[in-house]
Amino acid sequence: MIQIGTNTTSDTGGGSDSPTFYIIRRQDKLVGLFSNYIVFAGHIRYALSKGWLPVVDMQNYPNAYLEPEQLGKVNAWEYYFCQPLGIGLETAYNGDNVILSNGGAHSFPSGNTDYFNDKDGVLTEWRMLVKLGLLKVQPKLYEEIISLRKKLFAPEDRVLGVHLRGTDYNATRPYQHPIQPPIEYALTKVVEKLNEWRCNKIFLATEDKFIAQTAKNVFGNLCVMLDKEFINYSGTKTVSQFHTDRENDYYLKGKEYLTEMVILSMCNCLVSGRTSGTVGVVMMKKFENIYTFNLGRYGVIGLD
DSSP, X not given: OEXXXXXXXXXXXXXSSSOEEEEEOOOOTTOOHHHHHHXXXXXXXXXXXXXXXXXXXXXXXXXXXXXXXXXXXXXXXXXXXXXXXXXXXXXXXXXXXXXXXXXXXXXXXXXXXXXXXXXXXXXXXXXXXXXXXXXXXXXXXXXHHHHHHHHHSOTTOOEEXXXXXXXXXXXXXXXXXXXXXXXXXXXXXXXXXXXXXXXXXXXXXXXXXXXXXXXXXXXXXXXXXXXXOOBOOOSSOOGGGOOOSSTTHHHHHHHHHHHHHHXXXXXXXXXXXOOHHHHHHHHHOOOSEXXXXXXXXXXXXXXX
């Protein structure tokens, strides 16, 4: 029996003798990898609270990391992450009781100041999903990232992670999304925290070519970034719609972003704009110190 999840306490999932599989899906092909990460985290927690078995489906719904010709054939989630409980789509869809999530978001870490300050233990609770291995990075990919991190930094380095979004955020100012800091202000804060927290290296995660060049001009070899193609933005597309002329670009785009986020999680301290990536990174790691820019939200007065 297949049901469409309503995300209410009235969902029963069918009979009690057979397990209920909860298929987590997203019907928005433009959202980024860590938007999915935090939204899926909410669905995983919801499914477990019901006694259901969560399974992520990025195979049967178009998304930014699946080549169009691979739709229905490959689960893009499994490029980067393990299934929460190790259960694949074939097993889930062949179950006696199947619930499809509503295709949107459920309760998820919102990235407001209460979350980053861990008020009432809200961040600690979301971190438990990572600690329990329910959002586990694919082991071979994780090993590759670990190896890269060792090449970028010496064991004795104290690294300040910096995550700054630009491009479509600055141009389109998406409604209710957190306002990103101007680059000059952001780098001033980086200088301040670099000294205050006694870090000797910076790892910068950004997609924006102007931000990358500006940071490199200011910090020189102190600033380390991935060797990748940055976006010189001029238009109205979202970042997820940008592609380069290379083989496996859909997959590689997600791999590069995940690599940046995991390396950020390995830094000692963090300075960051508030984005889905930042929300996910602080689920992965409890930093010595963290500073997030709290500049409000685009188009809204009074929301943090």
